Amino acid sequence: MKKIPYYPGCTLKTTGKNFEDSAIATAKVLGLKLLEIDRWNCCGTVTSLTQDDLIHHIASVRNFIRVQEMNERGEVDDYRLLTLCSMCYNTLKSVSNVMQERPDDLDKINNFMDREEDYKGGVTVVHLLELIREMGFDEIKSKVKKSLGKLKVSPYYGCTLLRPKEVALDDPEVPTIMEDLLNAIGVDVIDSPKKSMCCGSYQTVRNPKTVVRLGYEIIESARKRGAEALVTSCPLCAFNLDDRQKEIKLEHPDFERMPVFYFTQLTALAFGLKKDVNNFDLNFTDPRPLLKKKKI
Amino acid sequence: MSKKIIEITDEGNAFLEKVNELSGQVVTLCDQCGTCSGCCPMAEEMDITPSQINRMVQLGQVEVLDLEAIWLCASCFTCTVRCPRGLDPSKICESLRQMTLRKAIDYMDIRDISEKEMRRLPQIAIVSAFRKFTG
Numbered sequence: 146m147k148k149i150p151y152y153p154g155c156t157l158k159t160t161g162k163n164f165e166d167s168a169i170a171t172a173k174v175l176g177l178k179l180l181e182i183d184r185w186n187c188c189g190t191v192t193s194l195t196q197d198d199l200i201h202h203i204a205s206v207r208n209f210i211r212v213q214e215m216n217e218r219g220e221v222d223d224y225r226l227l228t229l230c231s232m233c234y235n236t237l238k239s240v241s242n243v244m245q246e247r248p249d250d251l252d253k254i255n256n257f258m259d260r261e262e263d264y265k266g267g268v269t270v271v272h273l274l275e276l277i278r279e280m281g282f283d284e285i286k287s288k289v290k291k292s293l294g295k296l297k298v299s300p301y302y303g304c305t306l307l308r309p310k311e312v313a314l315d316d317p318e319v320p321t322i323m324e325d326l327l328n329a330i331g332v333d334v335i336d337s338p339k340k341s342m343c344c345g346s347y348q349t350v351r352n353p354k355t356v357v358r359l360g361y362e363i364i365e366s367a368r369k370r371g372a373e374a375l376v377t378s379c380p381l382c383a384f385n386l387d388d389r390q391k392e393i394k395l396e397h398p399d400f401e402r403m404p405v406f407y408f409t410q411l412t413a414l415a416f417g418l419k420k421d422v423n424n425f426d427l428n429f430t431d432p433r434p435l436l437k438k439k440k441i
Numbered sequence: 442m443s444k445k446i447i448e449i450t451d452e453g454n455a456f457l458e459k460v461n462e463l464s465g466q467v468v469t470l471c472d473q474c475g476t477c478s479g480c481c482p483m484a485e486e487m488d489i490t491p492s493q494i495n496r497m498v499q500l501g502q503v504e505v506l507d508l509e510a511i512w513l514c515a516s517c518f519t520c521t522v523r524c525p526r527g528l529d530p531s532k533i534c535e536s537l538r539q540m541t542l543r544k545a546i547d548y549m550d551i552r553d554i555s556e557k558e559m560r561r562l563p564q565i566a567i568v569s570a571f572r573k574f575t576g
Contacts, residue, residue, distance in 0.1 A: 155564040190569040191516060194535035196465040201572070232565055308518035309529070317522045343482045343517035350562060350570035351549050352513070355486055381565045388561070 149223040149276075150212045151179035154233040155187055161230065161380035163424035167409040168229045168273055170422040174288050174412075175280060180221055182211040190232055191347070192239040199250055199257075205240035206254055209268040210261050225271045229409070231379035235305035238270040238312045272306065274322050274378065274408070275314050282329040290417035292331050295439045298411070299335040299372035300324055301363065303382045304343050317341075323376065323408060330415035337367040344385040356385045357392045364393070364403050373435055374404040376411060383407065387429040404432035414441060453501020460498050463536035470526045471495040477520035477530045483513040491520055491530050498533065511537045512548050512574070542576035549574035 157165040172179050185208055193201040208226065215221045228234040244251045244266055255263040277285060300323035307317045315322045320341065327334045342363060345356035363386060367375060377383050387405040394400050410423045414436075425433055460468055471492065478490035487510035489497070497505040505511065514534040521529045541548070549570060559567070 155568065160563045161565075187568060189572065190565055191572050194516065194529075194532045195463045195539050197463065198539070230565070232569070304515075304517040304519070307522075309521045309531075343515050343519065345482075346515040346517065347566055347569035347573055348483075348513070348515050349566050350554065351574060352486075355483065355513070358486075359482060380563055381569070384563050384566060 146173075146176055146178045147223070148178045148180050148221045149225065149227045150182050150215050150221050151227045152182055152185055152188070152208055152233060152237065154228070154230045155190075156380040157230055160384065160427060161407075163427040164229055164378075164380060164383075164407040164409060166422045166424055167407060167413040167418075170418045171409045171412040171416065172273065172276075174416045174418070175277070175284070177276065179227060180215070182208060182215060182226070185211060188233045188236045189240075190236060192236050199254055202240045202243060202250075203254055203258065205237050206244065206251075206264050207258070207261065208237065209241065209244075210264050212268045213265060214262070224267060225269045227271055227273060227276065229273050229378065231272075231303060231305040231377075232381055234270060234272045234314075235312055241268060241270050242311055272314050272378070274306070274326065277326055278322055282325050285326065285329040285412070289330055289415045291415055291441065293411065293415050293441060294331050294333060296411075296435075296441065297333045297335050297371050297373045298327060298376050298406070299337045299367035299370070299374070300327060300340055300408075301337075301344075301367075301375045301377045301382060301386065301405075302341045303377065303379050304341065304346070305379060307341055323378075326408060327376065327411065330412055332411060332415075335367060335370050335372040337363075337370055337372065339363045339366040344382045346381060346385070349381070349385050349389065353389065353392060356389050357396055360386050360389050361393050361397060361400070364390075368403060372403070374406055374432060376406045376408050378408055390430055402430040404428060404430045404435055406432060447500055449501045453503065456501045456503050457498055459540070460533060460536050463539060464529070464532040466528050466532055468495055468498045468528070468533060470528055471499065472526060474525060476523050476525060480519045480523055481514075482517060482519065483510075483515060487513050491534075494537070495528075495530065495533060498537075506537055506541055516573070538573065542574075545576055547575040 189204045212226050307313045345359045349356040475492045478492045516531045
């Protein structure tokens with residue numbers, strides 16, 4: 146089994162545990178062992194967007210040093226760092242790019258971190274969706290044991306997998322990677338024009354009303370086209386689109402709850418994996434009644 | 442109707458230069474086409490639109506720092522991938538926020554969030570909000 150360094154990030158250990166467990170189980174089926182990097186720390190969750198703000202890149206660079214060490218010790222077969230959370234993916238990949246493009250800034254960071262070995266550069270960041278695409282969607286298809294054909298699901302990309310384009314894992318305007326995966330596992334894919342519209346992100350803390358407005362637009366736009374559920378790869382989108390349905394319902398009394406899956410929960414279902422890897426108790430809107438109705 | 446003449450002061454010029462330096466963008470490249478304002482998911486709640494933010498910076502109007510719009514930007518980068526001038530308005534907004542945060546003036550106070558809400562929010566939300574809204 147191929148071993149790859151894996152960065153979980155904070156939320157996958159708590160409210161996003163359903164994402165982590167289902168992803169690890171999915172990866173196993175695909176012959177991938179995710180080796181959690183030791184002493185990982187927060188990636189920063191968002192990238193510094195000012196030119197002179199190097200201090201906030203350090204958190205990500207420290208994680209790259211862990212990958213470097215794992216490779217030096219021969220524990221892994223890959224110089225790439227695998228992420229599941231879209232925001233970790235975006236932050237780590239942006240920092241990896243900055244360090245590649247601005248060697249002087251990397252020198253400054255290395256000089257500042259005098260208790261760490263120097264980061265030599267070269268660690269690239271990869272999302273599980275990219276690894277799946279690399280294996281080929283036919284490979285995925287061959288692992289499917291259970292038909293999800295009756296499930297009408299709309300992919301929700303959000304921002305951080307697709308933008309800015311230096312970080313994007315697919316075409317920022319016309320992405321297909323999630324559709325390709327969902328098609329491979331036999332889901333009835335519903336396209337929605339708001340699939341890459343921002344859910345409001347961290348505004349959920351300071352301005353939850355904004356998130357309620359955007360969440361309602363995103364969910365209703367998918368529903369109008371026949372979707373029964375959304376699928377995401379971001380624990381913050383999941384909170385904003387799923388947990389905030391409580392507030393959406395207060396604002397719009399006619400609103401009906403819509404389950405939000407992590408894409409790995411659907412692959413785990415399609416691969417016929419043990420039900421406990423999906424931890425559906427952590428999904429705010431319980432998807433089990435829908436699955437039962439569809440006899441899945 | 443008489444035209445209003447806007448004078449760009451030395452202070453205003455220095456402000457524009459500072460935003461250019463922090464953001465790594467040349468804000469004067471913005472030709473006010475409005476693409477960013479058209480695609481911004483937050484624009485309808487903002488007091489001025491993203492292209493107006495750029496305009497105020499071009500004219501050296503420091504008052505832009507007092508507006509709500511720069512804080513409503515969620516760094517979703519929709520404008521960034523669509524700007525026909527190749528500008529990154531997300532970086533411009535971040536620079537403007539940083540100019541306030543670096544004076545130790547926070548946009549968000551943790552005491553305004555109820556304990557119940559703090560327990561409910563995932564870490565990813567709390568950390569990112571603090572990264573964006575506090576210095």
